[in-house]
Amino acid sequence: MVVSDDRTITFAVGIGAWLRRIRPDGVLEELAGRASDWPGGDGGAAVAATLVGTGQLALGPSGDLYLTDINPANRVRRIAPSFGARDAGEWVVPSEDGAFRYVFNSAGRHLRTETANVGYPLLAFRYDPTGLIAVDDDDGNTVDIVRSPGRVTIRSNQGPATELVDDDGDGYADRMLVAGEERVSLGWNDRGLLARSENAWGVAHVYGYDEEGLLVSDGFEGYPAQTITAFEDSNRVGVTLTTAAGRTETLSVEQVGATVSQRRTDGVGLVTTYERNVEGHDITTFSDGTVQEAIHRPDVLLGPGVPVPQEIRIRAPSGRELVRTLDQRVTRDPDTGLLSSRRTTITHAAGTAFEGTIEQELVVNPDGGATTTFTTGGGRVGRAIQDATGKLIRIERPGRHAIRIAHDAHGRVIEMRQGPDGAERVVTYDLPPLPSESFEPISSTDATGRTTLGTADTLGRVSSVSDAAGSMSIGYDDPNRTETVTPPGRAAHRHVFDDRGRLTEYHP
Secondary structure, eight states: OEEOTTOOEEEEETTTTEEEEEOTTSOEEEEEOOBOSSOBOTTSOGGGOBBSOEEEEEEOTTSOEEEEETTTTOEEEEEOOTTOOOOTTOEEEEOTTSSEEEEEOTTSOEEEEEETTTOOEEEEEEEETTEEEEEEETTSOEEEEEEETTEEEEEESBSOOEEEEOSSSSSSOOEEEETTEEEEEEEEOTTSOEEEEEETTSOEEEEEEOTTSOEEEEEETTSOOEEEEEEEETTEEEEEEEOTTSOEEEEEEEEETTEEEEEEEOTTSOEEEEEEOTTOEEEEEOTTSOEEEEEEEEETTTEEEEEEEEEEEEEOTTSOEEEEEEEEEEEEOTTTOOEEEEEEEEEEOTTSTTOEEEEEEEEEOTTSOEEEEEEOTTOOEEEEEEOTTSOEEEEEOTTSOOEEEEEOTTSOEEEEEESSTTSOEEEEEEOOOSSBSSOOOEEEEOTTSOEEEEEEOTTSOEEEEEETTEEEEEEESSSSOEEEEEOTTSOOEEEEEOTTSOEEEEEO
């Protein structure tokens, strides 16, 4: 057994053919190992590796876990961190869908967001003693946060500033301004909870809370509100949402032993249930009697934080069944521990409408980019190619010419090309220079040479669209409602709303 600086406990199970760990939050995770009479799986995912038996465990300075695999191998093996080597004091958490990974420091501050597979940098966060002061992306786009007495100003390099204003000095924002114009006013109760919000056209929401500070009502000011009622009994907790019209929806959660169950009853009484046990086995029963069973295992690259359904079995009330299995394999750079390739194979069982396999393979290129290849069961192949910053630069589809994509220095698409050399069809985008404190016009020219120009108002709303046929204008009466749409050479289409923002009239 070994304990890391963040109090994660890693230990061997039985004779040591399996390794598990307990996170500081108490969650038990499968880390590595499958029983075998000979070790295997080097260079791949730890959860798929085979171990004979574990002797000693030790942690390296970069988070690597070293173990002695006993007879007959008598060797020392290394399990690299899921995301490769990290600076001391950095911790990585994958997103729930496995698309991103979030890097935090030992104080819990979010430092960076990266793509999960290859680690392309997406966002970086900067702090001073007062808190977050800037967010930067890899293309030089920035969001700066400036704090001054009674005001927080949020300014990007692509548009006007947003300001949060504290008029009475109590530490809570009373107004939100965009481009200097008030868009939302806020009111707070004596416990610091949001009690009222009013938008720019005078529509207000009011919120009610119980003694514990839990939200119990939400509605338009002056009208019946929807209510939220919590309940608890034995091992079950839940909430009932009742709309202003009296329609109810209930969601409850119950834990019995190692199995967690959910039950949802919608407004017309239809029931859907879901349960999951500690081994990652899910069963969902839909209101029509269809049952879906799924067996989850840790993602081979991202680990237990991203459980992946290895097998899904769906049974309809008629008895018809669909089975889908998923196989994942990864290889890593032996020096950095970062991804070299990742292959995913989805197989639909014989006798189903989707019978056959679909393969997806991502390979990291020498220049740091990546190529993802998609292969259907019929042998049709497509590819998507990214550059070293993760931007999509080429799309290849079966039977069609490749699409080539160009970006400017800020990561914006400025050109798309398709066709053979000398006969390409080109689409271009004329974008305003950055930084900019306003929303400048944007034009695009398609493959036939036709140009479309779009303009926006101070809030970034489209105000006109012009092409060779003329100009269409759009008018607004508030930040979110379209009041008029005027096509070229025709009368305006008008929209009329009530005091709750609902469309009541349309005049073509």
